Amino acid sequence: MALQGYEVRMESRFAAALGLLWWILNDELDAALRERRKELPQGCSVYETMAVALPYFRELLTCFFAF
Numbered sequence: 167m168a169l170q171g172y173e174v175r176m177e178s179r180f181a182a183a184l185g186l187l188w189w190i191l192n193d194e195l196d197a198a199l200r201e202r203r204k205e206l207p208q209g210c211s212v213y214e215t216m217a218v219a220l221p222y223f224r225e226l227l228t229c230f231f232a233f
Contacts, residue, residue, distance in 0.1 A: 177217075188205065 187195075187203055195203065 184213075 184206065187199065188206060191204070192200060
């Protein structure tokens with residue numbers, strides 16, 4: 167379970183980066199980030215769905231020594 171500590175920090179940083187991308191003014195972004203920002207609502211809905219299922223999946227893998 168040592169990986170979980172790192173995963174929590176990585177997920178927090180990822181969420182913070184997504185939040186920054188969402189709330190920053192469009193004028194402050196380059197063209198690539200503006201395109202990424204347009205895709206953000208769809209990507210976040212997928213991420214949200216996965217975030218609900220991943221803890222159970224991780225526990226299942228850990229129980230069978232596959233993680």
